[in-house]
Amino acid sequence: MKQPALNNNIHLLADHLFRHESGKMVAVLTRLFGMHNLELAEDVMQEAFAKALKEWTFGLPPNPSGWLMLTAKNKAIDVIRRERYSKEFARETSMLLRSEYTTAPVVEKLFMEYEIQDSQLRMIFACCHPALAPADQIALTLKTCSGFGVQEIAAALLSNSETIKKRLQRAKNTIIEKKINFDIPLGSDLKNRLDIVLHTLYLLFNEGYKSCDKEEIIRKDLCEEALRLALLLTKNNITNLPKTNSLVALMTLLAARLDSRLNEDGEIVLLADQDRSKWNAELMRIGLHYLNMAAEGEELSTYHLEAAIVAEHSMAKSFQETNWQNIVNLYDHLAQMNPSPTVHLNRAVALSKLKGNEAAINAIKAIDDIEKLENSQYLFPAVLGELYANIGDKAKAGYYFKIAISLTSSAQEKKLLGKKMIFPEQ
Amino acid sequence: MKQFLLILRGGRPAASKTEEESKAETAAWNVYMGSLAQNGHMAGGVPLVSGGKSVSASGITNEPVTSSPEGIVGGYLLINAESLDAAAALADACPHKNYNGHVEVREIAPMPAM
Numbered sequence: 001m002k003q004p005a006l007n008n009n010i011h012l013l014a015d016h017l018f019r020h021e022s023g024k025m026v027a028v029l030t031r032l033f034g035m036h037n038l039e040l041a042e043d044v045m046q047e048a049f050a051k052a053l054k055e056w057t058f059g060l061p062p063n064p065s066g067w068l069m070l071t072a073k074n075k076a077i078d079v080i081r082r083e084r085y086s087k088e089f090a091r092e093t094s095m096l097l098r099s100e101y102t103t104a105p106v107v108e109k110l111f112m113e114y115e116i117q118d119s120q121l122r123m124i125f126a127c128c129h130p131a132l133a134p135a136d137q138i139a140l141t142l143k144t145c146s147g148f149g150v151q152e153i154a155a156a157l158l159s160n161s162e163t164i165k166k167r168l169q170r171a172k173n174t175i176i177e178k179k180i181n182f183d184i185p186l187g188s189d190l191k192n193r194l195d196i197v198l199h200t201l202y203l204l205f206n207e208g209y210k211s212c213d214k215e216e217i218i219r220k221d222l223c224e225e226a227l228r229l230a231l232l233l234t235k236n237n238i239t240n241l242p243k244t245n246s247l248v249a250l251m252t253l254l255a256a257r258l259d260s261r262l263n264e265d266g267e268i269v270l271l272a273d274q275d276r277s278k279w280n281a282e283l284m285r286i287g288l289h290y291l292n293m294a295a296e297g298e299e300l301s302t303y304h305l306e307a308a309i310v311a312e313h314s315m316a317k318s319f320q321e322t323n324w325q326n327i328v329n330l331y332d333h334l335a336q337m338n339p340s341p342t343v344h345l346n347r348a349v350a351l352s353k354l355k356g357n358e359a360a361i362n363a364i365k366a367i368d369d370i371e372k373l374e375n376s377q378y379l380f381p382a383v384l385g386e387l388y389a390n391i392g393d394k395a396k397a398g399y400y401f402k403i404a405i406s407l408t409s410s411a412q413e414k415k416l417l418g419k420k421m422i423f424p425e426q
Numbered sequence: 427m428k429q430f431l432l433i434l435r436g437g438r439p440a441a442s443k444t445e446e447e448s449k450a451e452t453a454a455w456n457v458y459m460g461s462l463a464q465n466g467h468m469a470g471g472v473p474l475v476s477g478g479k480s481v482s483a484s485g486i487t488n489e490p491v492t493s494s495p496e497g498i499v500g501g502y503l504l505i506n507a508e509s510l511d512a513a514a515a516l517a518d519a520c521p522h523k524n525y526n527g528h529v530e531v532r533e534i535a536p537m538p539a540m
C-alpha cells in the first residue's frame with residue numbers, strides 16, 4: 001500500500017538528516033579511506049541515504065541518525081573488504097585495513113562519538129587548506145562539512161551551478177595533486193592553518209549575514225553552518241583558542257540581530273531603527289559568554305575587537321544610549337590592526353555620533369584612494385550621502401545617493417537609498 | 427622485501443576464556459597488529475571460523491585437518507619482512523604463542539613466469 005503522506009514525511013526527514021548527518025558521515029569515512037578518496041566517502045554516504053529512503057517507507061527506525069551511521073559503517077566495511085588489496089586507504093589506517101583481524105576494530109573505533117568529532121575537525125582543516133583557492137575552500141566546506149547540494153551552494157553564494165561544480169572539481173583535483181592530508185595541524189603550523197579556517201568561516205557567515213533577501217532561508221542556513229563549524233572548533237582542546245572563541249562571540253552576537261535586520265516588507269532596517277526587543281536575548285547572552293572566554297590569554301585578534309563593538313551595541317538600551325566613545329576607541333584599535341577602508345568607514349560612522357557629521361565626512365575624505373572607493377563600492381557613497389543629508393546639503397546628498405544606487409545590485413538596498421533621496425532629512 | 431605467511435594454529439578456544447582473559451588477549455593483539463602496521467610489515471590476514479571440511483582422494487570429511495599436534499589452523503597473517511629470520515622474529519612477538527598457540531613461518535614463493 002502506498003502511503004503518500006508518510007512517504008513525503010520520510011523525504012523531509014531524510015533532507016533534514018542529510019544536512020545534519022552527511023557531514024559527519026563523510027568526515028568519518030574520509031578518515032578511513034583517506035582524503036584522496038573523498039569521492040568514495042561521498043559515494044558511500046549517498047548509498048546509505050539511498051538505502052534509508054528505500055527501507056524507511058516500511059517504517060522509521062527508532063533512531064534514524066544512528067541507523068544511518070550504522071549503515072555507513074557496514075557499507076564502509078564492505079568497501080574495505082572489496083578494495084583492501086587494490087586501493088590505498090588513509091595512511092594512518094591502510095595497513096590495518098588490509099587484515100581482517102583488525103578491520104572491524106579500526107572501523108568501530110573511528111565511528112565512536114569522540115572520533116567522529118575529531119574527524120569533522122580534520123575535515124574543516126582539509127577543506128580550508130591553503131593549497132586551495134579561497135573561493136574553492138568555501139564551496140568545498142559547504143559541500144563536504146555542511147551537506148549543501150551544488151544548487152544550494154550556488155544560491156547561497158549568489159553564483160550558478162556550473163561555476164560551483166567547477167570549483168568543487170578543481171578543489172578535488174588539488175586535494176589529490178597536492179596530497180592534502182586529513183589531519184589537525186600541530187605546533188607552529190596550527191596558528192596559520194587555524195587562521196585560514198577562522199577566516200573562511202567568517203566569510204561564510206558574512207555571505208549569509210549581509211544577504212538582504214528574506215525569502216532566501218538558505219542564507220540564514222549559511223550563518224548557522226558557519227557558527228556550528230566554529231563551535232566545533234571550541235570543543236577540541238587544540239583549536240579552542242581565544243581567537244576561536246572571539247569569532248564565535250562575534251557570529252553569535254551578530255546572529256542575535258538577524259531577525260530585526262529586515263522588516264515585514266523585506267526592507268533593510270538600520271541599526272538605529274531596529275526594534276531592540278526583537279534581538280535574541282539568548283544568543284546575546286551566549287555571545288557575551290564566548291567573548292569572556294576569548295578574553296583569556298594574551299592574543300587580541302580583529303575578531304575580538306569586532307565582537308567587542310557588536311557587544312557594545314548589544315548592551316546599549318537604545319541607539320541613543322550607545323557608548324560611542326567606547327565604539328570609536330575600539331575602531332581606532334581595529335584600524336591599527338586592519339587598516340582597511342571599510343574599517344575606516346565604519347569608524348567614521350561611529351565618529352559621526354560622537355563628534356558630528358562634519359568630523360565624519362572629513363574622516364572619510366581622508367581615507368586613501370577615497371575618490372576611487374566613492375565610485376566603486378556602494379557603502380562609501382551611501383554613507384557620504386547620509387552624512388551630507390544630515391547636515392542639510394541636499395545637492396551633495398543626492399549626488400552620492402545616486403552613485404550608491406547605481407552600484408548596488410540588491411533591490412532592498414536600492415529601495416532604502418531611494419527613500420533617503422525622497423526624505424533626505426531623515 | 428619478501429612476504430611471509432604466518433600460519434596460526436592452536437590457541438585457546440573462546441569458550442574457555444574469562445571475560446578478563448579475552449580482553450587482555452585482544453589488547454595484546456591490538457598492540458601487536460598496530461606495531462606491524464606502523465612498521466610497514468602488515469600485508470593482510472584473516473581469522474577462520476573453527477569448523478570446516480577436509481577434502482582428499484579418500485573423500486570429504488566434515489571437519490578440518492586435526493592431526494597436527496599443534497592444533498587446527500585458526501587464521502593467517504601475511505607480513506612483509508627482509509628475511510626468514512626477520513619474519514620469525516616478528517612471529518616471535520606475536521601474542522599467539524602465549525595463549526597455547528603455534529605460529530608457522532613460511533616464505534611466499536613467487537611463481538616463475540611461464
